Amino acid sequence: MVRNNVNDLVAFLAVARERSFTKAAAKMSISQSALSHTIRNLEKRLGVRLLTRTTRAVTPTEAGERLLEGIGPHFDGIETQLEALNVFKDTPSGTIRINAPDFAISCVLLPKLREFILRYPEVTVELVQDNGLTDIVTERFDAGVRMGYQLANGMISARISPDFRFAVIGSTSYFANHQQPSTPQDLINQTCINYRFLTGGGLYAWEFMENGQELKIRVDGQLVFNDIHHVLDAALAGLGLAYVPEEIAQPWIEKGEVIRVLETYSPFWDGFYLYYPHRHQASPAFRELLNALRVQE
Secondary structure, three states, rough: OOOHHOOOOOOOOHHHOOOOHHHHHHHOOHHHHHHHHHHHHHHHHHOOOOEEEEOEEEEEEEEHHHHHHHHHHHHHHHHHHHHHHHHHHOOOEEEEEEEEHHHHHHHHHHHHHHHHHHOOOOOOEEEEEOOOOOOOOOOOOOOEEHHHHHHOOOOEEEEOOOEEEEEEEEEEHHHHHOOOOHHHHHHHHOOOEEOOOOOOOOEEEEEEEEEOOOEEEOOOOOEEEOOOOHHEEEEEHHOOOOEHHHHHHHHHHHOEEEEOOOOOHOOEEEEEEEEOOOOOHHHOOOOOHHHHOOOOO
């Protein structure tokens, strides 16, 4: 009976962890109907309901939670041991899942990954955009990317980018009707484009340095985004001032389409780091990826 249940248990773990048949089916590359049929058959054989299904969510029952807690670590251990066998392969292979902010993906990871993915065709790198502070262990990522000050305790990390600054920018059309701010405090009288954190849900207070002191300004405006590239797009459209990494703003500044203000008040931020919870990622694929991303001292 156990042998017959193994594949079905893998399906159950996927649904229970994703809390969604749609997401689990996509992750397993099978149809949602086939996955639902598999779970129903498993519940029928076990004689107990494992999942509660509603139109909005899928949650484990009490029996499902017990099964998830009981078998989850064992299946994770099996997966880890199978991945460890990659050490004995001559060619790096396998899948590496990385959780990272939008800006880090576009401006740090992708430029460095171009050569890596061409060199190692048997390695798949899955980049999941996330501007929150997701627990990479709970969500089963191999690694994550955060700015230095955001790194969690107990993580192993490697710097993958230099320090960088944010820039306050506005389009030429915006400044045709608005006076340029000369101090951060002047932003209170400007139309600004806000950014909302996914974790906690708060609006980001723009941060500056004035006379050696940190200064945070809470700006106001009619637009709020949770993607930094959408913030930039809105600024380019003349819908307000934006506070974005200078690297993504620089091409538009050089073209003369946006004007940067308050540059002398913009502090440098600690760069991005690739971080991971322990050293089991010593597989050839992960080692080569780390070498490709790491900033060379």
